[in-house]
Amino acid sequence: MGMITTIFLLSFVNIGVIGVLQRLMHMLDPDIEGNNPSPWRTELLYTLYFTVVIALVFVLATRSSSIEWLMWVNLALVLMMSYTDAVKTRLNIILPLVITVALFFLFTKSVSYWLVLTLTIGIISLLVERQWFFPFDKHPVIVLSVKAGIGAISWVGLAVMLHLPLKVPVSMYVVYLVVTALTxxxxxxxxxxxxxxxxxxxNLLYDNLTHARNWLSFRSDAEDDFQNDRQLGIIAMDIDHFKQINDTYGHLAGNTILIHFSDRLEEILAQQTDGARLYRTGGEEFTILYPDATEADVKQTAKQIQAAIRGLQVKIDKGRQISVTASMGVESRHAADKNAFDTFKRADRLLYESKRNGRNQISIGTEH
Structure with a gap:
């Protein structure tokens, strides 16, 4: 098989394997917020997929002629290097190297210090690359140099271990470099x-300014929670005198207040609640959706927010500071509610009751 044909075949197979891996990633981890608490566990499933593919490659290698055998080994090496770019966690960077070397030994019954050396240098190089040169697309020279170095050590080792004539490892290394670069x-x-x-x-689900979830996200989440028969607590709130702040200090000052206000709320929810979510549902209007919370939990959260916001001082231009307060309406789901917006509308009415009563207040719905 000629070099051009080999390059085409290995590139086609490698890109195909990576393409399937990407589809698998989208299926198993669709999280767009990066909040997966244990990404290494999810990546173990990807590593299992990699292991199956590499094992199949070595099975094909053992059933091939000597030159084709080397081609399949080259493919295993390329796949290993490509896979380590696709994962993030250290464990799943180390495992592919260990698995590839172990399968090579299992299928060929060949072992030497070159395998151990290649494995050690490969692990160290990839961990260094991941620590200081991540993501891989931002540092092409470093990343490709690491791949080239590991490939060189691997083919020197194979040449020594298998007593290959010089032109064989050289041609295989050239194929490795081209396929690796294309991939x-x-x-x-x-x-x-x-x-x-x-x-x-x-952008569809989050507010560009504050990075809180937006109205579309609130509408979807609230209805999902309602349809799943979850108890809902809703806190509707509005920054007091926001229009006056905009008119007096300008829209940049208003934007600064919105950002600081949202950030402070996110901090409180992360520290004081279990699962409450913040949404920007209007210009200066924010809503907190608190699923599976008791009425007492929702009231307590509203009081904690009020206390924290009362102490919020936002710096604007020329060192000036603006004190921020908020009016709130607090409601929980009623048995008679037909949808989540029945609850929301009551919370919204209570919010405007707080504003009519002088602002910087909490109005709480009647218990049911």
């Missing part, structure tokens, strides 16, 4: 597409 370009393009898709998804 790298493909993965960079796929990563950019993924980033664009994530940004698009976030």
């Amino acid at each position: 790298y370009v493909y993965m960079v393009l796929m990563r950019q597409e993924h980033i664009n898709n994530v940004d698009t998804a976030r």
Whole structure:
């Protein structure tokens, strides 16, 4: 098989394997917020997929002629390097190298210090690359140099271990370099597409200014929670005198207040609640959706927010500070509610009751 044909075949197979891996990632981890608490566990499933593919490659290698055998080994090496770019956690960077070397030994019954050396240098190099040169698409020279170095050590080791004539490892190494470079370009393009898709998804569900979830997200989440028969607590709130602040200090000052206000609320919810979510549902209007919370929990959260917001001082231009307060309406789901917006509308009416009564107040719905 000629070099051009080999390059085409290995590139086709490698890109195909990576393409399937990306589909698997989208299925198993669709989280666009990066909030997966144990990404290494999810990546173990990807590593299992990698292991099956590499095992199949070595099975094909053992049933091939000597030159084709080397081609399949080259493919295993390329797949290993490509896979380590696709994962994030250290465990799942180390495992592919260990698995590839272990399967090589299992299928060939060949072992030497070159295998151990290649494995050790590969692990160290990839961990260094991941620590200081991540993500891979931002440091092409470093990343490709690491791949080239690991490939060189691997083929020198195979040449020594298998007593190969010089032209064989040289030609295989050239194929490795070309396929690795082509795959790298493909993965960079796929990563950019993924980033664009994530940004698009976030723009649909998140407010660009405050990064809180938006009205569309609130509407979807609230109705999902309601349909799943979850107890809902809703806190509707409005920054007091916001229009006056905008008119007096300008829209930049208003934007600064919105950002600080949202950030402070997110901090409180993260520290004091279990699962409450913040949404920007209007210009200066924010809503907190608190599923599975008792009425007492929702009231307590509203009081904690009020206390924290009363102490919020936002710096604007020329060192000036603006004190921020908020009016709130607090409601919980009633048995008679037909949908989540029945609850929300009551909370919204209570919010405006707080504003009519002088602002900087909490109005709480009657218990049911």
